[in-house]
Amino acid sequence: MERKIGDLTVSIDRDLCIGSGNCVKIAPEVFVLDETSTTAFRDGELSCDRDRLIEACRVCPTNALRCVDDTGNTLAPEEG
Numbered sequence: 427m428e429r430k431i432g433d434l435t436v437s438i439d440r441d442l443c444i445g446s447g448n449c450v451k452i453a454p455e456v457f458v459l460d461e462t463s464t465t466a467f468r469d470g471e472l473s474c475d476r477d478r479l480i481e482a483c484r485v486c487p488t489n490a491l492r493c494v495d496d497t498g499n500t501l502a503p504e505e506g
């Protein structure tokens with residue numbers, strides 16, 4: 427699943443999510459753990475401080491979260 431939030435496109439690979447909750451702690455207005463302890467997007471219009479959203483994607487231990495900006499730059503997961 428994928429959402430556009432500001433200039434960022436965020437996608438969740440739910441098959442990779444292990445339910446650690448790291449992303450939910452940092453950006454609770456965007457991410458929520460569903461009944462299977464798998465991250466999903468919250469319903470409705472999503473907004474979040476840009477840097478915090480990027481950080482929330484970067485802290486995922488399994489790289490289940492991808493964040494790409496309007497120019498195609500991948501901001502999360504971090505490379506290297």
Ligand code: SF4
Nearest residue numbers: 443444446447449486
């Ligand atoms: S940080 Fe990653 S593994 Fe943890 S709940 Fe979020 S998407 Fe799932």
